[in-house]
Amino acid sequence: MKAAKHVVVIGAGFIGLEFAAVAAAGGAAVEVLELGDRPMARAVSPQMSDLFRTAHESWGVHLNFRCGVAALEGEGGQVTAVTTSDDRRLMADLVVYGIGVVPNVQLALEAGLDVDNGIKVNSALLTADPAISALGDVAAFPCVQNGERYTRLESVQNAVDQGKLIASRLMGRPAPYAALPWFWTDQGMLKLQIAGLSIGADNYVVLGDAGAQQMSVLCFRGEELIAVESCNRPGDHIFARKILSRPPVLTPVVAAAQGFDLKTWEAENRL
Known part of the structure; x- marks a missing residue:
């Protein structure tokens, strides 16, 4: 990354903006492309989005909202430019995608487990097969803080707390998962x-x-x-x-x- 002079970051979520801040601090020209209309829109309030937007712009980061990627250009195995969905051409010697993850549920499907935006588990984090538990980013669980709707959370805290709950159940201390995210x-x-x-x-x-x-x-x-x-x-x-x-x-x-x-x-x- 140190050699990159023109960086294009796709996605204005946590990962994308963390990288944008580091790249800008290192002297690169940074363009962020985001399909939404504000930074971290899925995660934070409009007020907090405004604070982070102002900060990034003060660091020299150029935020492009309601804007996606149409094509990448390259030469000799190296990216050289990005064509945006609004038909602009941005110079780029480094492109970073920070657009979230798709849970890997292939093994769960082969095992016949229930799958819907992740591996479905009950409040004890048990799958449809009572011999199998699932936890972390891949697990869709009935979330107390979301009206018991099946929810999949991508966070360190969630994975750690779910691991502790499963370990407690295996040791004879079962409890429903209700940890605050x-x-x-x-x-x-x-x-x-x-x-x-x-x-x-x-x-x-x-x-x-x-x-x-x-x-x-x-x-x-x-x-x-x-x-x-x-x-x-x-x-x-x-x-x-x-x-x-x-x-x-x-x-x-x-x-x-x-x-x-x-x-x-x-x-x-x-x-």
């Missing part, structure tokens, strides 16, 4: 930490200052707090995980009150 990404000087799942969020409360790149977004679905996104506010992330791990009682009205602080509220409302 959490995620992180480091991009330049920005550390984003997310607790919970923001699927279906329709109301947001912002804490902190986006201009100072220190901000948390509390994501609500109706009156229920379902996720907290924290950029360069690690304390908020710690207390958000505690709050989200118990019955939701924090409301948007309370969170939007002047002087509200997650640490103080968590301590005052600890069960």
Whole structure:
């Protein structure tokens, strides 16, 4: 990568933007192509997307939204350019794809297991064959934080916690999987930490200052707090995980009150 002068990154998710930040810091001209209309749209709120968009643009990253790839050009086994879906030609000596993964379910299909966007498991992480468990990025499980809908999560935390639950079951301590999902990404000087799942969020409360790149977004679905996104506010992330791990009682009205602080509220409302 050190020799690359023109980098095209396909996908403005966590992986794509992490790479874009590193490439830009190394002096490369970076173009990011994204079919959506904002950075990390599937994972974060519009407010957090705006913070990261502003940061990347300040680092010299050029973000191209509603834009895909039409063709790659090359010579002698080396990429030389990318033609975009809007018929532009971008110079490129390095192209990186960061567009997510497709679960490898071939072995599960051959074993006759239920498959639907991953290997389907129950709340104990058992497949249709009670002798077989599945976990991690490939497992579609009934997610408590997503209304018991079958959900597949691509995260280190999820894989580790599911492995622990399966190990406990094998040792005679069965329990349903209900661990709170959490995620992180480091991009330049920005550390984003997310607790919970923001699927279906329709109301947001912002804490902190986006201009100072220190901000948390509390994501609500109706009156229920379902996720907290924290950029360069690690304390908020710690207390958000505690709050989200118990019955939701924090409301948007309370969170939007002047002087509200997650640490103080968590301590005052600890069960």
